[in-house]
Amino acid sequence: MMSTAESHGNLGVSLDLRLLISCIATAPLFFGPIVMADDIDAAKVKGAQSCKKCHEAEYTAWTKTMHFKNHNRITESAGKGYAQKYGGTDTCKSCHSTPHTAGAQFAGTAGVSCESCHTPAGGANGWFDIHSNYGGKDIKREAETEANRKKRLAACDASGMIRAANSYSLAKNCYSCHIVADEKLLKAGHKPGHGDFDLVAWMQGEIRHNFQVDQKTNAESPSLLKARDGIEADQRKRVLLVVGKMVELEVCLQNLASIDGANLKEAYAGRKGWAGRAEDAFEFLDEEIGEAIDNEHVKAAVAAVKDIDLGRKFKDQAGARAAAEKLATAAKMFAASKEADLAGLDELVKDLDKPKGTIYEP
Secondary structure, three states, X not given: OOOHXXXXXXXXXXXXXXXXXXXXXXXXXXXXXXOOHHHOOHHHOOOHHHHHOOOHHHHHHHOOOHHHHOOHHHHOHHHHXXXXXXXXXXXXXXXXXXXXXXXXXXXXXXXXXXXXHHOOOOOOOOOOOOOOOOOOOOOOHHHOOHHHXXXXXXXXXXXXXXXXXXXXXXXXXXXXXXXXXXXXXXXXXXXXXXXXXOHHHHHOOOOOOOOOOOOOOOOOOOHHHHHHHOOOHHHHHHHHHHHXXXXXHHHHHHHXXXXXXXXXXXXXXXXXXXXHHHHHHHHHHHHHHHHHOOOHHHHHHHHHHOOOOOHHHOOOHHHHHHHHHXXXXXXXHHHHOOOOOOHHHHHHHHHHOOOOOOOOOO
């Protein structure tokens, strides 16, 4: 297969610095701290039962998912084999469970729960009490002032909470588990990740839990985003498609840049691993998304990677590291932008919009 350098022309694209500054100033959530699954502070995990008190339907939906019972894979035959070769199960728990202490509230064994995806909520600076403080003890969400909302959301973002509106951080957290980066674990025989993982399909499937506005209706996209910001399901899916593909490429390049150069010939790094997945993601971003819409952030992402030989020929670790950083910037800016003309993506979304698993309906 042709390298990206061979198959694409010079797409020199510079980002608009003024827009970047504007995004940082008006949407700090997209540039705030991101806690990945393997960075979870177990002491700050409050447990799914703590969330259930206000999010009954979301909790029930979770109990129907593979996330809920994913911890079982640690003790299954394959999991036991990996753990034995690895030397323990701690690393397994970060993606197949929710690391926690005895004080966390779980009904039974913890699976991949609320705080695996939204980050730990407890601790002195945690977001648990902040995210539902609408301006006072007796004030409901519907009566919250705009000033309090801005202050509350800024505090949640500063505490590291990953909210539904924060599509870049959400995608980054998903891919931190669905693309395995731990070389020791991979050498123990674990697969590099789900090659078919896609944000559009998977978020529309069994993990869908959009009950924020109506606990009896599992909306097609986050219902509070629609109620407050007018973000419809088709708009949401378009953004998830692009951000997801950028992040998939970013994470693969980060992994390739981080390992010992002598290990680039390992299967997990080559055509059947990170490099091949990066090549496929790049081609989709360039040839499918890039053809469907004329977007400066997509062009910037393509330009960041176009000179890197991917697949079997990959060896440019320095280039991969620099490209991953540029991809992160492009993805954050795309997620934070108010780009209206994305309807050209609808055919691509339609092809991918096949829910993974059974959607929970009360």
